[in-house]
Amino acid sequence: MSTLPLISCRGLTKIYPLSGVEVHALRGVDLDIERGEMVAIMGPSGSGKSTLMNILGCMDMQTEGSYYFDGVDTGDLDARELAGLRNKKFGFVFQRYNLLPRASALYNVEIPLFYSGMYGDEVKNRALAALKRFGIDDLADHRPNQLSGGQQQRVAIARAVVNNPLVVLADEPTGALDTTNSLEVMKILQKMHIEQSVTVIIITHEPEIAGFCPRKLIMRDGKIISDQFSASDVRR
Amino acid sequence: MSVRFQVLSSFSIDALKANKMRSFLTMLGIIIGVAAVILMMSIGQGAQQQVLSRINSLGSNLLTVMPGAAGQFVRSGNVNTLTLKDAQAIAKLTGVACVAPTVRGSALATCGNKTWTTSISGTTQEITDISSLEIEQGRFFSESDVNGISAVAVIGQTVYENLFDSGADPVGSEIRLSGVTFKVIGLLKTIGASSGGDDRDDTIYIPVTTAQIRLLGTTNQSVNQVQVQVQDINQISTVQDEIASLLRKRHRLSDQADDDFNIRDITQIQNTAQNVTGILTLFLAGVAMISLIVGGIGIMNIMLVSVTERTREIGLRMAIGATRQDILNQFLYEAILLSLTGSFFGIVFGVAGSKIFSYFAKWSTAISIQAVVLSVVFALIIGVFFGYYPARRASRLNPAEALSFE
Ligand SMILES: Nc1ncnc2c1ncn2[C@@H]1O[C@H](COP(=O)(O)OP(=O)(O)O)[C@@H](O)[C@H]1O
Ligand SMILES: [Mg+2]
Numbered sequence: 001m002s003t004l005p006l007i008s009c010r011g012l013t014k015i016y017p018l019s020g021v022e023v024h025a026l027r028g029v030d031l032d033i034e035r036g037e038m039v040a041i042m043g044p045s046g047s048g049k050s051t052l053m054n055i056l057g058c059m060d061m062q063t064e065g066s067y068y069f070d071g072v073d074t075g076d077l078d079a080r081e082l083a084g085l086r087n088k089k090f091g092f093v094f095q096r097y098n099l100l101p102r103a104s105a106l107y108n109v110e111i112p113l114f115y116s117g118m119y120g121d122e123v124k125n126r127a128l129a130a131l132k133r134f135g136i137d138d139l140a141d142h143r144p145n146q147l148s149g150g151q152q153q154r155v156a157i158a159r160a161v162v163n164n165p166l167v168v169l170a171d172e173p174t175g176a177l178d179t180t181n182s183l184e185v186m187k188i189l190q191k192m193h194i195e196q197s198v199t200v201i202i203i204t205h206e207p208e209i210a211g212f213c214p215r216k217l218i219m220r221d222g223k224i225i226s227d228q229f230s231a232s233d234v235r236r
Numbered sequence: 237m238s239v240r241f242q243v244l245s246s247f248s249i250d251a252l253k254a255n256k257m258r259s260f261l262t263m264l265g266i267i268i269g270v271a272a273v274i275l276m277m278s279i280g281q282g283a284q285q286q287v288l289s290r291i292n293s294l295g296s297n298l299l300t301v302m303p304g305a306a307g308q309f310v311r312s313g314n315v316n317t318l319t320l321k322d323a324q325a326i327a328k329l330t331g332v333a334c335v336a337p338t339v340r341g342s343a344l345a346t347c348g349n350k351t352w353t354t355s356i357s358g359t360t361q362e363i364t365d366i367s368s369l370e371i372e373q374g375r376f377f378s379e380s381d382v383n384g385i386s387a388v389a390v391i392g393q394t395v396y397e398n399l400f401d402s403g404a405d406p407v408g409s410e411i412r413l414s415g416v417t418f419k420v421i422g423l424l425k426t427i428g429a430s431s432g433g434d435d436r437d438d439t440i441y442i443p444v445t446t447a448q449i450r451l452l453g454t455t456n457q458s459v460n461q462v463q464v465q466v467q468d469i470n471q472i473s474t475v476q477d478e479i480a481s482l483l484r485k486r487h488r489l490s491d492q493a494d495d496d497f498n499i500r501d502i503t504q505i506q507n508t509a510q511n512v513t514g515i516l517t518l519f520l521a522g523v524a525m526i527s528l529i530v531g532g533i534g535i536m537n538i539m540l541v542s543v544t545e546r547t548r549e550i551g552l553r554m555a556i557g558a559t560r561q562d563i564l565n566q567f568l569y570e571a572i573l574l575s576l577t578g579s580f581f582g583i584v585f586g587v588a589g590s591k592i593f594s595y596f597a598k599w600s601t602a603i604s605i606q607a608v609v610l611s612v613v614f615a616l617i618i619g620v621f622f623g624y625y626p627a628r629r630a631s632r633l634n635p636a637e638a639l640s641f642e
Contacts, residue, residue: 054636057555059554059555059634059635059636059639060634060635060636060637079559079560080559080560080561083554083557083558083559083560083562084557084559086554086555086556086557086635087556087557087558088557092555092556094639098548098552098555098639100549100552102250102254103250111553111556112556112557114243115553115556115557115558115559115562116557119242119243159556163557
């Protein structure tokens, strides 16, 4: 008896009804990702990468096809259960960081914990620990606009992993960063992948960034046209 | 798994603080609404209390007999069915303590070079008991003055102030009322502040006979009203019935004929006054409620704008685990917080406004706990009602779409 991979999609399609014209963002995606993999998704813009990632992260629903996460058919889950998955099992990192602008770094990291029903010192301690992990605990009371892009993205990563997710989903996490910070962010993600076996899925345009990932998917027109494991292990 | 209340409140307070101007403008509607409800109701209830306390001060063992059929407020002189003789007959009934017939009119009073238009009350000495009149100087006229048709007058404080120099002793001086000379024999104490109605200090009391014959030229002895003080308050309805049958007999009314007089006791007048002022209060409160509803629409408007403006934030919150309920709660909580804070300031301004109003308008106001509770509850209902729709809309957003919202 075979167990399902952590992520298992069959025939995923996504159609956006865009003012009369239907946009086929995904046209039949089959994808299996095992626990602990680190995967890069590449492809031209508009090829459906973000759409796929949103579905994988339970942020959106496919039009057709099935998506099993950790053995559960996500199509059977209600809005509340999906919110629970996003809160506990997934961590999102965005190109534009998406921090709450008026809140401190610490508070931004605390929010997912609040939504888990935690409160009090436990929240603060865990958020501080997450910041410390990425060497930015001294910036805890800074607001996003007092932080550099690299620092903001590290706060965002701290927020993504503060609840110890199974999967980190990063949509062009280095898209707005310079090379130094980009490499820094990638090293952080790689470290989590190696040390904690967190499954990491990264959308990127840059081959150098994709080079951190042992597995590369290439998408075009809503389909996966290439799925390769690198011969040489790039773990450094 | 749900966000704790205190966390929720910190989310909401942060959001409201982040946009202070907008929060304030939203609250303004509620502030004005609540303040208006409290102010209006305090004015209405102040009026009610004042009218009732004035009526109560008349004494509850009083019956007032007026000419004309019941149901019509008759004050004109063209209903002449009640006479001085009727009053004298009533006085002889058992259970009646005393009777004061009154004719009313107004006259131009002259004293030296001063003139003053005032009201004339032609009555008997019993009025001092019935209306609780007290003498400050001199004396009230007596039964013999009434029988003798004496040209004597007892003046109220307002009349004194307008006809005499302050400090001057009015007793013994002569005044002219519509050309007839009267001797002032007494000055009344101030009866009290008046509200809205006629100034009872602005009256000259003269014997009823003198008023009828010398001043008003009434030939048929008719009076405007007869006030009857009953000995025992428990007997008041018995006495009322006796007066009615006496008058019917005296007026030779057939069995089928309607009464040509009407008798009111104080409770009747109280009820009427209470109804009228109650309606006034309700009307004022209704007007104020409308402004509260408008304030509620303001909340909805701002909440809708806020939801749209914060769509990305909502998307982000959902991406990191907020349930629909969490989002709904947050926005509802914001709406409730806005309306409660607004209510608080509304109460402050409403109470202050009511005090200021009563100070400048010389109209006592009464702030009731009902008005405060009513307006706060109403503001809260409005906050929840108008906050719910935008909140629900926010909570129904798809996280991916909300997050990519531009
Ligand atoms: N919310 C949406 N409504 C309509 N069309 C959309 C929406 N999101 C994405 N699309 C369309 O779907 C296609 C795939 O988009 P996306 O997944 O964002 O591509 P990528 O991330 O690879 O650039 C594009 O043509 C895009 O215009
Ligand atoms: Mg994209």
